[in-house]
Amino acid sequence: MYTQIKGLVKITVIAKNGIRKRIKKNNKIAKKTFNLMxxxxxxxxxxxxxxxxxxxxxxxxxxxxxxxxxxxxxxxxxxxxxxxxxxxxxxxxxxxxxxxxxxxxxxxxxxxxxxxxxxxxxxxxxxxxxxxxxxxxxxxxxxxxxxxxxxxxxxxxxxxxxxxxxxxx
Structure with missing residues (x-):
């Protein structure tokens, strides 16, 4: 899941312990910002x-x-x-x-x-x-x-x- 923020992409990690999980908007699981690509x-x-x-x-x-x-x-x-x-x-x-x-x-x-x-x-x-x-x-x-x-x-x-x-x- 990612959203564009002023030329950057915010990517939310959606896998924990190898299991894919649905993440709610306000969930705070490992967020990191990368350059847009x-x-x-x-x-x-x-x-x-x-x-x-x-x-x-x-x-x-x-x-x-x-x-x-x-x-x-x-x-x-x-x-x-x-x-x-x-x-x-x-x-x-x-x-x-x-x-x-x-x-x-x-x-x-x-x-x-x-x-x-x-x-x-x-x-x-x-x-x-x-x-x-x-x-x-x-x-x-x-x-x-x-x-x-x-x-x-x-x-x-x-x-x-x-x-x-x-x-x-």
Whole structure:
């Protein structure tokens, strides 16, 4: 739950002990203020992932520990015009998905320490809880934060580059 307050967003934590609870307006459970940004739900997160893939023309980096592709993702990958495509994953990908990703030009990198879910092209960066996994896309409670790369501070870009560098090892 969030409300806009003079350019800021007040976010009320609605989970306690792993149980979602309905919160009344005046309830005082862990409130914290963050800068305004796009916070997306599961459906919007998936739509943005598809958009990031579709609009990639220079490079595309997808970081997801778990990967199980649906037909919509496969169609999007086939039509992706990115020159450099990388998928970084942790758990074994089924053989058909692995061969498919290779056939559409992906460099596949396995990292056993991976937990991050980051999707980016030349223009946008999505930090997400969603894996590229069919079950996650259709069932899980997911959220993400979308940033335009021109809105990201230079120091933050260096942090992202460092994450990518360490993941690829």
């Amino acid at each position: 796009d916070i997306l739900n599961r459906i919007d997160t998936y739509r943005v992932i598809l958009k990031i893939i579709a609009e990639a023309n220079e490079s595309l980096v997808l970081i997801s520990p778990y990967v199980k592709l649906n037909n919509e993702l496969k169609k999007c990958f086939v039509n992706c015009k990115a020159k450099n495509k990388t998928l970084i994953f942790r758990e074994q990908i089924n053989y058909d998905d692995y061969k498919f990703l290779q056939s559409v030009g992906f460099s596949l990198v396995r990292n056993f320490d991976l937990h991050s879910k980051i999707y980016l092209n030349h223009n946008e960066i999505l930090f997400s809880s969603m894996n590229l996994y069919d079950y996650s896309i259709t069932n899980n409670l997911e959220s993400s934060v979308l940033l335009q790369q021109n809105e990201v501070k230079e120091s933050s870009l260096k942090v992202i580059q460092e994450i990518l560098k360490n993941i690829r090892k």
